[in-house]
Every structure is written in C-alpha cells, then in structure tokens.
Amino acid sequence: MFEGLAMEIDNLDIPPCAEAISEVLALRDRLDAKITGAVGDFDAAGLWDLDAATSMTAWLRQHGAMTKREAARVTGRAKKLRELPVTAAAWQAGELSGGQVDAMVAVLKPEMLELFAEQEAELVPSLAGLSVADTSRAMGHWAAHAAALADEPVPESRGLHLSQLLDGTWVLDGTLDPESGEVVGTALRMAESADSDAEPSRTPAQRRVDALADLCRFFLDHQNHRPASRHRPHVNVVIDLEDLQGGGGGRVVDGPALSRAAIQALSCDSALHRLVMAGRSAVLDYGTSTRTIPANLWNALVLRDEHCRFPGCDRQSSWCEGHHVVHIADDGPTCLENLVLVCSRHHHRLHQPGWHAKLRPDATLEVTDPDGRHWTTAPPRAGPLLV
C-alpha cells in the first residue's frame, strides 16, 4: 500500500551531519503523527476485534511488534489525541514534535481533556517551537490553573517505594507531586556536601544518596518525639562483647551483617546497652544504656571543633558525630584529647581500611589516606578553650 514510501526509504542515504539528521527526525515525527491518528481511529472503531485481539494494546504488541509498555503508550496517546484535533493536526503539520505531544498528554488526565479541547485552538500555537521541557512546564501551569478554577486539587499520582535487595542494598523509586518534588529537590541540593581533595570524588548520583542519608539522620537527631536532646544511633546493632573488643563485625537486629568498619563507626558515638545472653534466647542481665560520648563532653567537642574536621569539609556540628581517634575497642579513652567532630560520611571514611587519623595535643587533626598522603586541619579557634 505504501510502495512509494518504502522505495524512498530504500533509496534514502542519510549523511552524518546535524542538518540531515534533524530533518529526517522531523519527518519521522510527522509519520508517527499520522500513524497515531490511524491507530486512534482503528481503536475507536474496535477493528482490532476482527483480528481476534483482546484490545488495541494487544493488537499493537502482536501486529506492530511492540513491547507491552510501548503499545500501552501509543494506544493511550492515540485515544487522547482523538479528543484533541488541533493538537493532532499541529503534530502532523510538524508544528509540534512528538516529544511535546507526549509531554502534553502526560499532563492531561482524562478529566481535563474536555477543558483543554475547548481552549486548544488558542493554546497550541503558543506551545509551537518550545522545547519538550518548556512544554511540560507550560502544561503544568495550565493544569494547576485549570484545577484552581475548578476548585479541585490537581490530580496526581504519588508514591514512594523503598525495598531491600538480597545483597543488602536498597532500591528507592518514586513519583512526587510538584510541590513535594520541589521540597525534596531543594533539600537534596542544600544537603549535598562537596568532595574534599582528600578523598575520591563521587558521582552526582552518589552525592544525592549521601545527601538523602544525611537528611534522614539530621531528622532523627533533631526530632522531638522523644525527650532526649540527641538520639544516637538510629539502628540497633547486635555485637558480641568479644567481637566489639576484638574488632569483629556485628549485625542489625533481624537484619544483615555489618562490616567491622561500619560497627566501629557506629560504636564511636552511640548508646551501648549491655545484654548478657545465655544461648540465643535466655536474657541473664539487662543493663542500663551508656552513652559512649556523654552530653557534657559532646558539648565541649562541639565548642572546640564547631564543624566536621575532615580536610576540606565544613559540615556544621548538628550534622556531625564524634569519632574516637583511638577506637574504644583499642582502649581509646573517651575524652576531648581523643575525640574529633566529623560528619557521618567522613566518619565512615575514617573507619575504612587504610585511613588513619591522629589528634595532636593542640587539637590539630592529621589525616592519612591509603596512599600515604597527609592532610592536617586545625580547630577553628586556636588558643585555650574554656569548658
């Protein structure tokens, strides 16, 4: 039926230049627009039924060799465009791109189609020529405005999923409403810390993970549901006394094993609770919990260090924890001369193999990385400290 087009494609030679590629992409887009129109009409007439398919999507999967996701997307877009003749015509004429049309139909929930159709003759020309991102933004404004006029909340799909995989890592995936997205995006940006020269650089995605964990830790440190002013740690870890003293690992209650480095970073600044067990079930003694760093000492540490002391980091004290330069397991004392304030990320860094920290009598911190490079940082205020 389309021998002419087939022949044109057969004879087509696309040179690898920007102009040629843009031009054929625009032509393909206009062909997509025509196909979408035909799919919409085919679907509306229920003609897929003649081919013994159960739906338009099923028909496209079988006869259009599409994935389930792609078939659902094409069907959904075709259905909506049947209600929006001006938009469909602008796409076919090449005035709107397929990307713009996708951005539009993503915003247009079924209950909004009628209102948009009434206004599309005025709205579509103003969208022509915009980027996909700007089209999406403009449509978002229109939808919010339309919902406000109708006195209805903007329909939205929201959800957040967090699940742990068998290897102990977690997968976080979610869809946020515009306002929550702004809040979360801004908080993540503000909570991000820069890479220090003293450590390997991180990817932007890795920096966001660290920022999110810091935000959650900050909330847990400062939440008011419990009377104590500082709550640490926020995970319950089980470790045998012998392992703690001997530098062994431990595990989260009912959870995965933790490395020696993680256990040491947690036990540097935590509440320790003695629990003497006989076997796995009989509790012989349940002692009171003891802070590894008592409140007064913590305040003195904050006065001296003010912020994270890792080279190049200035994370404020409210985001920090105390690090025993000589660890408790190695009989390091809990006193100002053996403690240094570090943010959680750099605390864990210091407990990684090959990293060393040393505190001089004048509170200058010396950090050595696995390659033997040294950095020193002085406390913000030199001189005698009254505590």
Ligand SMILES: [Zn+2]
């Ligand atoms: Zn530590």
Ligand SMILES: [Zn+2]
């Ligand atoms: Zn830091």
